[in-house]
Amino acid sequence: xxxxxxxxxxxxxxxxxxxxxxxxxxxxxxxxxxxxxxxxxxxxxxxxxxxxxxxxxxxxxxxxxxxxxxxxxxxxxxxxxxxxxxxxxxxxxxxxxxxxxxxxxxxxxxxxxxxxxxxxxxxxxxxxxxxxxxxxxxxxxxxxxxxxxxxxxxxxxxxxxxxxxxxxxxxxxxxxxxxxxxxxxxxxxxxxxxxxxxxxxxxxxxxxxxxxxxxxxxxxxxxxxxxxxxxxxxxxxxxxxxxxxxxxxxxxxxxxxxxxxxxxxxxxxxxxxxxxxxxxxxxxxxxxxxxxxxxxxxxxxxxxxxxxxxxxxxxxxxxxxxxxxxxxxxxxxxxxxxxxxxxxxxxxxxxxxxxxxxxxxxxxxxxxxxxxxxxxxxxxxxxxxxxxxxxxxxxxxxxxxxxxxxxxxxxxxxxxxxxxxxxxxxxxxxxxxxxxxxxxxxxxxxxxxxxxxxxxxxxxxxxxxxxxxxxxxxxxxxxx
Numbered sequence: 001x002x003x004x005x006x007x008x009x010x011x012x013x014x015x016x017x018x019x020x021x022x023x024x025x026x027x028x029x030x031x032x033x034x035x036x037x038x039x040x041x042x043x044x045x046x047x048x049x050x051x052x053x054x055x056x057x058x059x060x061x062x063x064x065x066x067x068x069x070x071x072x073x074x075x076x077x078x079x080x081x082x083x084x085x086x087x088x089x090x091x092x093x094x095x096x097x098x099x100x101x102x103x104x105x106x107x108x109x110x111x112x113x114x115x116x117x118x119x120x121x122x123x124x125x126x127x128x129x130x131x132x133x134x135x136x137x138x139x140x141x142x143x144x145x146x147x148x149x150x151x152x153x154x155x156x157x158x159x160x161x162x163x164x165x166x167x168x169x170x171x172x173x174x175x176x177x178x179x180x181x182x183x184x185x186x187x188x189x190x191x192x193x194x195x196x197x198x199x200x201x202x203x204x205x206x207x208x209x210x211x212x213x214x215x216x217x218x219x220x221x222x223x224x225x226x227x228x229x230x231x232x233x234x235x236x237x238x239x240x241x242x243x244x245x246x247x248x249x250x251x252x253x254x255x256x257x258x259x260x261x262x263x264x265x266x267x268x269x270x271x272x273x274x275x276x277x278x279x280x281x282x283x284x285x286x287x288x289x290x291x292x293x294x295x296x297x298x299x300x301x302x303x304x305x306x307x308x309x310x311x312x313x314x315x316x317x318x319x320x321x322x323x324x325x326x327x328x329x330x331x332x333x334x335x336x337x338x339x340x341x342x343x344x345x346x347x348x349x350x351x352x353x354x355x356x357x358x359x360x361x362x363x364x365x366x367x368x369x370x371x372x373x374x375x376x377x378x379x380x381x382x383x384x385x386x387x388x389x390x391x392x393x394x395x396x397x398x399x400x401x402x403x404x405x406x407x408x409x410x411x412x413x414x415x416x417x418x419x420x421x422x423x424x425x426x427x428x429x430x431x432x433x434x435x436x437x438x439x440x441x442x443x444x445x446x447x448x449x450x451x452x453x454x455x456x457x458x459x460x461x462x463x464x465x466x467x468x469x470x471x472x473x474x475x476x477x478x479x480x
């Protein structure tokens with residue numbers, strides 16, 4: 001595209017020819033008027049006009065010739081300059097041979113030097129530079145961390161897509177704002193933002209790190225800011241990066257909650273054991289009826305503690321991946337019968353019927369120990385929360401993707417508000433009732449983890465007062 005600045009320097013036409021025509025015309029007019037004045041004054045007679053006109057014509061021709069010769073010589077360098085500007089404007093750096101002229105020498109040498117330098121820059125790998133620039137932009141735009149560049153007045157100059165995604169509010173009815181303005185409105189503590197800005201303005205050369213909390217939705221970000229310098233090491237702004245640490249914060253919260261719940265669950269049987277043993281030592285052991293009752297309570301609490309510890313160990317192994325599954329083709333009917341045999345005493349004690357609906361032969365790719373654990377946990381839960389006289393049914397069948405198992409009971413059901421949380425650790429629908437029924441509160445969590453380890457899936461449907469159905473599927477081919 002032609003340069004407008006160079007176009008303004010380019011001169012139109014052929015200067016030597018224009019000057020020749022102008023000077024010749026001026027000479028002809030002036031000398032003509034002089035001859036006419038002489039004739040009017042009577043200094044020229046009519047008979048002298050032919051030789052006078054001949055002399056006038058020859059003088060005009062001589063003037064034209066001399067003017068053209070002198071104009072071409074004097075204007076040569078500037079004509080070259082005119083042509084050079086035209087070529088540069090067209091992007092052509094192959095300049096014509098420069099004429100020699102003492103007055104225009106420095107100018108001509110300067111123009112020639114500029115052309116040579118432009119040739120040098122053209123030989124640079126401009127495409128490579130453009131590619132590097134594009135790659136840098138692609139790297140910045142593909143970062144998962146939010147990035148913003150602000151000037152020394154803390155006005156945003158550039159924000160990458162990750163920060164723009166962080167800025168999006170959960171409420172779709174939020175008034176449209178630019179990403180940076182929306183991002184600022186989500187800060188949980190607006191005074192924190194003001195303090196950070198004040199510190200950056202007061203000490204612009206100091207890097208800093210802050211933990212930021214956002215709302216709608218709640219997020220936790222680690223904010224890094226550092227001074228941004230140009231090539232001359234002059235500060236021109238700040239580079240600010242936001243790292244989303246919400247998963248880490250949530251993991252720490254869940255870990256703290258898990259430790260707290262586990263400590264509480266362990267404290268309860270230990271406290272009961274301490275009271276029972278203390279009562280025995282204080283004399284209850286001398287009364288046969290009390291001794292027998294207390295020992296039965298001790299045994300029950302020890303069993304409860306044993307179950308809790310085993311569940312904690314199983315859950316830790318499943319979540320950490322230390323429990324490697326031994327997946328192979330097994331007889332599902334045999335595993336189901338073993339699980340039912342484990343739960344039958346509990347069912348008889350509560351007068352709950354157990355029903356099986358399974359094919360005569362059905363195989364599944366699974367870890368036999370974990371599958372039995374899954375079935376025992378689901379059946380035991382179903383029996384535990386099914387009133388006397390109710391029944392529990394276990395069904396298994398071949399599905400499109402694998403083997404589908406269903407545990408259906410006629411129990412008390414689960415409130416709809418609690419269904420999303422039943423696989424959470426230590427979650428109890430009704431804590432008081434569950435504590436009376438026993439259990440660690442980890443059974444369904446272990447079931448979910450074990451099924452996930454098989455790359456299967458589990459779902460639950462329940463109606464309060466009518467019953468609950470747990471359905472899970474184990475694929476035909478799973479990773480070991």
